[in-house]
């Protein structure tokens with residue numbers, strides 16, 4: 001007899017192992033598979049985190065009052081509706097915690113951030129995955145049709161991971177106003193800054209039209225280069241929902257260095273803005289090169305590009321890995337599946353293009369020798 005509840009026992013375990021920086025053969029490993037920032041945080045953020053390390057004998061402010069007041073002023077939302085957590089991952093979990101019981105259901109796009117499905121499974125709730133459209137966009141009508149009386153929670157992300165697509169204002173409005181009021185709509189905006197810089201909508205004013213509960217979560221992991229520090233935040237439709245999230249969060253999960261870093265990052269916005277601009281420009285440059293090599297790039301706006309390749313995605317990823325470049329294979333997108341490639345520093349992206357160019361040349365050569 002196991003002490004582990006069946007709902008947990010039956011969930012597959014996928015260890016989150018940090019890829020090394022250098023391979024066994026001494027080759028640099030380029031991590032274009034985790035949607036990280038290739039650059040560290042602003043210098044003043046590092047200074048603030050260092051200073052906080054000196055007082056890490058103390059517990060942090062468990063309610064993150066300073067960070068919450070900075071976020072509240074920045075988003076022009078009352079502080080009672082703002083909440084924070086150790087990465088937005090913790091806030092996705094908090095959403096599941098306040099809504100799901102065994103026998104209830106969560107609706108989310110498919111493919112999506114894999115955590116959504118895991119959060120449903122470990123709570124004994126059903127996961128209903130709604131296929132995205134052929135262009136990678138979320139199908140709002142299909143999402144609404146997937147709702148049943150057991151549905152308690154719906155996740156959507158925009159820009160969407162793993163396809164990068166951004167929801168249009170009318171689509172967000174439809175979802176917000178047509179989703180039954182007794183379902184929590186969780187709008188996951190981990191790539192918010194990229195979506196906005198690319199002309200995507202400001203979601204909060206649209207979500208305000210929803211009668212039922214909603215929340216939007218964002219993160220310091222991507223645009224602010226703080227993935228390793230683990231800071232996420234969010235806004236809820238009402239103080240009551242924000243309080244429920246605060247109730248279920250593990251105490252003091254946001255550590256004293258992370259808090260200091262996030263507060264300093266709020267005062268160093270140009271650093272994040274420069275990073276976002278650089279990544280979006282590089283994304284365009286790399287997408288053009290990949291398109292020229294026969295890859296179909298999905299229209300999107302995040303720190304990654306998703307492509308439908310001319311060869312099996314797994315073969316391409318294996319070739320890139322042999323050349324020190326890690327990219328992600330998605331179990332989606334037709335016979336060849338698809339690839340999600342994080343935009344890195346210029347030299348990382350160049351190494352990717354070079355590896356793909358070599359693969360194309362090898363393919364050409366072998367098809368010529370077959371033909372001759």
Ligand SMILES: Cc1ncc(COP(=O)(O)O)c(C=O)c1O
Nearest residue numbers: 087088089113157161190219221
């Ligand atoms: C869609 C989406 N949501 C949430 C997260 C979690 O980010 P974090 O926990 O680092 O804030 C990620 C990370 O990649 C993501 O892609």
